[in-house]
Structures are given as structure tokens and as C-alpha cells.
């Protein structure tokens with residue numbers, strides 16, 4: 001893992017934020033689908049210091065990064081702890097700090113369908129959708145709730161047909177696609193329940209710096 005990955009202007013890069021607690025075949029599947037369908041040059045995994053909406057703290061960063069590196073071996077995928085380096089855990093704040101470091105790079109936010117279903121609960125979610133294009137990847141049990149979600153409705157007119165996916169990274173935001181990919185029924189929750197992976201730091205033990213800005217949601 002390198003500190004801040006190198007990228008040239010003009011490159012297209014997918015950002016996959018996640019707890020990766022632990023990383024699994026579903027993350028690998030999503031990443032490979034995104035690389036191919038969106039014609040991305042790279043995907044960067046952003047291993048989160050801790051999802052602000054999850055009370056339970058994750059396993060230590062070093063352990064999650066090591067597992068992610070072991071799971072995802074691909075020359076065009078970088079596993080990063082960029083949010084820890086930037087001192088952010090809210091995605092809007094991460095993007096506001098990260099994007100200016102890479103002028104001319106076309107970033108796309110990647111997420112599974114379950115994340116779109118709850119996207120309207122994220123800090124400054126509408127600003128995120130206006131900052132960079134987004135690709136939503138199908139996940140078992142989440143398709144309907146995603147496509148009927150407040151975020152999908154709010155940005156209804158910015159949705160592109162999936163045949164336009166290869167152009168998404170070069171489109172101005174807001175723009176998003178829903179990718180109907182073969183479904184993979186696996187989750188970190190299920191893997192933790194099976195044992196063999198530490199169960200994190202427990203409810204509420206991770207300090208959560210609050211986001212700044214007028215649209216910080218009530219928690």
C-alpha cells in the first residue's frame with residue numbers, strides 16, 4: 001500500500017469506500033464489474049476509519065487493510081487508508097479534500113445498492129452527487145429499495161441507462177448508473193457471525209468527529 005496513489009490527469013478512477021470488516025468476494029466482484037463496465041483505469045478502495053452511521057467500531061485499520069490486500073489482487077486496484085491520512089470519515093469531507101489533490105482525474109463513486117437505499121442519511125449527500133458521477137452495483141435484496149430510495153428519486157433525471165456506463169466517468173455530475181450485475185450473496189456481517197474475524201471495538205467506543213457545515217444531519 002502506498003500513501004497517496006499516483007494518478008495522471010485524464011485517468012478514470014473508481015472510489016470504493018467501505019468498512020471492509022472484513023473484505024470479501026462481494027467487494028472483489030463489485031470492483032471487477034466496475035473496472036469492466038465503467039472502463040475505469042483504476043479502482044481505489046478507501047478503507048474507512050469507521051462508518052459514521054455504524055455504532056459498532058470496526059476491527060483495527062491495519063488488520064482490515066491487510067485482509068483487503070490479500071483478497072483483492074489486481075494490478076489496477078489500490079488498497080488505501082486515504083481517509084485516515086486525510087483525517088476524514090464523512091465521504092463529503094473526504095471528497096472535498098481528495099479531489100483537488102488530483103486535478104484532471106475523473107473520479108467515480110462506487111457503491112452497492114444497499115448504500116444507495118440509505119444514501120440520503122449521509123452527511124451532505126446531495127453535494128456528493130453533484131461532486132462526481134456515481135455507479136450503483138446490484139446487491140441481493142437491495143435493488144428495489146435502492147431504486148425507490150429518496151436519493152434515486154431526487155436524482156431521477158441524472159440517471160443514465162446502463163448502456164452508457166462506459167461514458168459515466170467522463171460525464172459531468174450529477175450523473176449515475178445502476179449496474180445490473182450477477183448477484184453475489186455475501187456480506188461482512190455474515191463473515192463476522194461465522195467467527196474468525198475480530199468483532200470490533202463495540203458500540204460507540206470509536207470517537208466520531210461531527211461533520212461541519214449547515215446540512216449536517218441530526219443524529
Ligand SMILES: Nc1ncnc2c1ncn2[C@@H]1O[C@H](COP(=O)(O)OP(=O)(O)OP(=O)(O)O)[C@@H](O)[C@H]1O
Pocket residue numbers: 017018019020021025026027030110111112113114115137138139140184185186187188189190
Ligand atoms: N455482495 C455485495 N454485492 C454488491 N456490493 C457489495 C457487496 N458487499 C459489499 N458491497 C458494497 O461494498 C461497499 C463496502 O461494503 P462493506 O465494507 O460495508 O461490506 P458489507 O458486506 O456491506 O458489510 P456489513 O455487512 O458489515 O454492512 C458498499 O458500497 C457495499 O454496498
Ligand SMILES: O=C(O)c1ccc[n+]([C@@H]2O[C@H](COP(=O)([O-])O)[C@@H](O)[C@H]2O)c1
Pocket residue numbers: 016017018019020046048050051052053054089090091092115121122123
Ligand atoms: O459521509 C457519511 O455520512 C457516510 C455515512 C455512511 C457511510 N459512508 C461511507 O460509505 C461507505 C460504505 O460504508 P460501509 O460501512 O457500508 O462499508 C464508506 O466509505 C463510508 O465512509 C459515509
